[in-house]
Amino acid sequence: MTQRLLAPLLASALFLLADPAFAERPAAPLTDTSSLPMLGAAWRDANPYRDDAAIAAVGRTLYNETCSKCHGPEMNAKGHPAPPLRRLQRYCRKVQDAALKARCLADVDHYFVTTVLKGKYILGVEHMPAWDGILKQEAVWAIKTYVDSRSR
Protein backbone atom coordinates (compact mmCIF):
# COMPACT_ATOMS: atom_id res chain seq x y z
CA MET A 1 0.00 0.00 0.00
CA THR A 2 2.69 2.46 1.10
CA GLN A 3 4.83 1.42 -1.85
CA ARG A 4 2.00 2.05 -4.27
CA LEU A 5 1.68 5.57 -2.91
CA LEU A 6 5.40 6.27 -2.74
CA ALA A 7 6.41 5.12 -6.22
CA PRO A 8 4.52 7.81 -8.18
CA LEU A 9 5.58 10.42 -5.64
CA LEU A 10 9.23 9.49 -6.06
CA ALA A 11 8.86 9.42 -9.83
CA SER A 12 7.45 12.93 -9.94
CA ALA A 13 10.13 14.20 -7.54
CA LEU A 14 12.84 12.82 -9.86
CA PHE A 15 11.07 14.34 -12.84
CA LEU A 16 11.04 17.76 -11.15
CA LEU A 17 14.75 17.49 -10.32
CA ALA A 18 15.59 16.67 -13.94
CA ASP A 19 13.41 19.47 -15.35
CA PRO A 20 15.51 22.56 -16.22
CA ALA A 21 12.64 24.78 -15.10
CA PHE A 22 12.99 23.45 -11.56
CA ALA A 23 16.80 23.22 -11.41
CA GLU A 24 18.51 25.63 -9.04
CA ARG A 25 19.59 28.70 -10.98
CA PRO A 26 23.17 29.95 -10.56
CA ALA A 27 23.74 33.33 -8.92
CA ALA A 28 24.71 36.40 -10.95
CA PRO A 29 28.45 37.19 -10.66
CA LEU A 30 29.62 40.01 -8.37
CA THR A 31 32.42 41.12 -10.74
CA ASP A 32 32.14 44.80 -11.65
CA THR A 33 31.28 44.97 -15.37
CA SER A 34 30.66 48.73 -15.53
CA SER A 35 33.89 49.32 -17.52
CA LEU A 36 32.59 47.17 -20.42
CA PRO A 37 31.22 49.14 -23.40
CA MET A 38 27.42 48.72 -23.49
CA LEU A 39 26.13 46.63 -26.38
CA GLY A 40 22.36 47.15 -26.20
CA ALA A 41 19.64 44.52 -26.12
CA ALA A 42 20.17 42.74 -29.45
CA TRP A 43 22.75 39.98 -29.27
CA ARG A 44 25.73 40.39 -31.61
CA ASP A 45 26.61 37.63 -34.08
CA ALA A 46 30.32 37.79 -33.31
CA ASN A 47 32.46 38.97 -30.39
CA PRO A 48 32.51 42.79 -30.47
CA TYR A 49 35.39 42.91 -27.96
CA ARG A 50 37.79 40.57 -29.76
CA ASP A 51 41.49 40.91 -28.79
CA ASP A 52 40.83 43.68 -26.23
CA ALA A 53 43.22 42.92 -23.35
CA ALA A 54 41.50 45.17 -20.79
CA ILE A 55 38.17 43.44 -21.49
CA ALA A 56 39.83 40.01 -21.30
CA ALA A 57 40.96 40.94 -17.77
CA VAL A 58 37.35 41.57 -16.70
CA GLY A 59 36.37 38.34 -18.51
CA ARG A 60 38.98 36.43 -16.53
CA THR A 61 37.43 37.51 -13.22
CA LEU A 62 33.95 36.67 -14.53
CA TYR A 63 35.16 33.28 -15.73
CA ASN A 64 36.83 32.42 -12.45
CA GLU A 65 33.69 33.45 -10.60
CA THR A 66 31.07 31.67 -12.75
CA CYS A 67 32.67 28.98 -14.93
CA SER A 68 35.80 27.74 -13.15
CA LYS A 69 33.95 25.45 -10.73
CA CYS A 70 33.35 23.06 -13.64
CA HIS A 71 35.74 24.19 -16.42
CA GLY A 72 38.70 24.67 -14.07
CA PRO A 73 40.34 27.80 -12.59
CA GLU A 74 42.44 29.86 -15.03
CA MET A 75 40.98 27.67 -17.83
CA ASN A 76 42.87 24.64 -16.60
CA ALA A 77 40.25 21.89 -16.91
CA LYS A 78 42.48 19.14 -15.54
CA GLY A 79 40.61 17.28 -12.78
CA HIS A 80 37.37 19.13 -13.54
CA PRO A 81 34.17 17.66 -15.02
CA ALA A 82 33.66 20.07 -17.96
CA PRO A 83 35.63 20.24 -21.24
CA PRO A 84 38.59 22.64 -21.62
CA LEU A 85 37.36 25.83 -23.30
CA ARG A 86 40.81 26.84 -24.55
CA ARG A 87 40.49 24.19 -27.29
CA LEU A 88 37.22 25.58 -28.68
CA GLN A 89 38.64 27.38 -31.70
CA ARG A 90 41.68 25.28 -32.44
CA TYR A 91 40.48 24.72 -36.02
CA CYS A 92 40.24 28.47 -36.74
CA ARG A 93 43.86 29.00 -35.77
CA LYS A 94 44.98 26.97 -38.80
CA VAL A 95 42.94 29.00 -41.30
CA GLN A 96 45.21 31.32 -43.31
CA ASP A 97 42.64 33.31 -45.30
CA ALA A 98 41.62 36.34 -43.18
CA ALA A 99 37.97 36.47 -44.27
CA LEU A 100 37.54 32.72 -43.77
CA LYS A 101 39.21 32.95 -40.38
CA ALA A 102 36.79 35.70 -39.30
CA ARG A 103 33.86 33.46 -40.34
CA CYS A 104 35.34 30.53 -38.42
CA LEU A 105 35.75 32.63 -35.25
CA ALA A 106 32.20 33.99 -35.63
CA ASP A 107 30.89 30.39 -35.85
CA VAL A 108 32.63 29.52 -32.59
CA ASP A 109 31.30 32.76 -31.03
CA HIS A 110 27.78 31.73 -32.00
CA TYR A 111 28.21 28.24 -30.53
CA PHE A 112 29.71 29.71 -27.34
CA VAL A 113 26.92 32.23 -26.76
CA THR A 114 24.16 29.71 -27.57
CA THR A 115 25.70 27.14 -25.20
CA VAL A 116 26.11 29.66 -22.38
CA LEU A 117 22.56 31.01 -22.71
CA LYS A 118 20.83 27.65 -23.07
CA GLY A 119 23.16 25.50 -20.96
CA LYS A 120 23.64 21.80 -21.67
CA TYR A 121 20.71 19.53 -20.93
CA ILE A 122 20.99 15.94 -22.08
CA LEU A 123 17.86 13.77 -21.75
CA GLY A 124 16.57 16.36 -19.30
CA VAL A 125 19.65 16.10 -17.07
CA GLU A 126 21.53 19.34 -16.45
CA HIS A 127 25.20 19.11 -17.42
CA MET A 128 25.62 22.87 -17.44
CA PRO A 129 23.11 25.46 -16.22
CA ALA A 130 21.54 28.00 -18.60
CA TRP A 131 22.84 31.54 -18.03
CA ASP A 132 20.07 33.30 -19.92
CA GLY A 133 18.74 36.14 -17.75
CA ILE A 134 21.73 35.82 -15.36
CA LEU A 135 24.72 36.89 -17.50
CA LYS A 136 24.34 40.03 -19.59
CA GLN A 137 25.56 40.20 -23.17
CA GLU A 138 28.56 42.32 -22.08
CA ALA A 139 29.59 39.68 -19.50
CA VAL A 140 29.29 36.75 -21.93
CA TRP A 141 31.44 38.47 -24.59
CA ALA A 142 33.99 39.52 -21.96
CA ILE A 143 34.31 35.86 -20.90
CA LYS A 144 34.69 34.86 -24.55
CA THR A 145 37.41 37.49 -24.98
CA TYR A 146 39.27 35.96 -22.03
CA VAL A 147 38.77 32.42 -23.42
CA ASP A 148 40.15 33.59 -26.80
CA SER A 149 43.16 35.20 -25.14
CA ARG A 150 44.05 31.86 -23.55
CA SER A 151 43.16 29.63 -26.50
CA ARG A 152 45.71 27.39 -28.14
Ligand code: HEC
Ligand atom coordinates in the same frame (compact mmCIF):
# COMPACT_ATOMS: atom_id res chain seq x y z
C1 HEC B 1 27.91 23.19 -13.20
C2 HEC B 1 29.04 23.02 -14.08
C3 HEC B 1 29.28 24.03 -15.18
C4 HEC B 1 29.37 25.40 -15.07
C5 HEC B 1 29.23 26.25 -13.82
C6 HEC B 1 29.65 25.87 -16.41
N1 HEC B 1 29.73 24.84 -17.29
FE1 HEC B 1 30.08 24.93 -19.28
N2 HEC B 1 29.87 22.93 -19.45
C7 HEC B 1 29.72 22.06 -18.40
C8 HEC B 1 29.70 20.69 -18.89
C9 HEC B 1 29.57 19.44 -18.05
C10 HEC B 1 29.85 20.78 -20.29
C11 HEC B 1 29.87 19.64 -21.29
C12 HEC B 1 28.45 19.29 -21.58
C13 HEC B 1 28.30 18.22 -22.59
O1 HEC B 1 28.79 18.39 -23.72
O2 HEC B 1 27.68 17.22 -22.27
C14 HEC B 1 29.96 22.20 -20.59
C15 HEC B 1 30.12 22.70 -21.88
C16 HEC B 1 30.38 24.02 -22.18
C17 HEC B 1 30.66 24.52 -23.51
C18 HEC B 1 30.76 23.69 -24.77
C19 HEC B 1 32.18 23.14 -24.83
C20 HEC B 1 32.47 22.24 -26.00
O3 HEC B 1 33.64 21.80 -26.10
O4 HEC B 1 31.59 21.96 -26.80
C21 HEC B 1 30.88 25.88 -23.38
C22 HEC B 1 31.21 26.83 -24.50
C23 HEC B 1 30.73 26.19 -21.98
N3 HEC B 1 30.43 25.05 -21.28
C24 HEC B 1 30.92 27.46 -21.47
C25 HEC B 1 30.73 27.77 -20.12
C26 HEC B 1 30.90 29.12 -19.59
C27 HEC B 1 31.35 30.32 -20.40
C28 HEC B 1 30.59 29.04 -18.27
C29 HEC B 1 30.52 30.19 -17.28
C30 HEC B 1 29.65 31.26 -17.63
C31 HEC B 1 30.23 27.67 -17.98
N4 HEC B 1 30.35 26.93 -19.12
C32 HEC B 1 29.85 27.21 -16.72
C33 HEC B 1 29.56 22.40 -17.07
C34 HEC B 1 29.52 23.68 -16.57
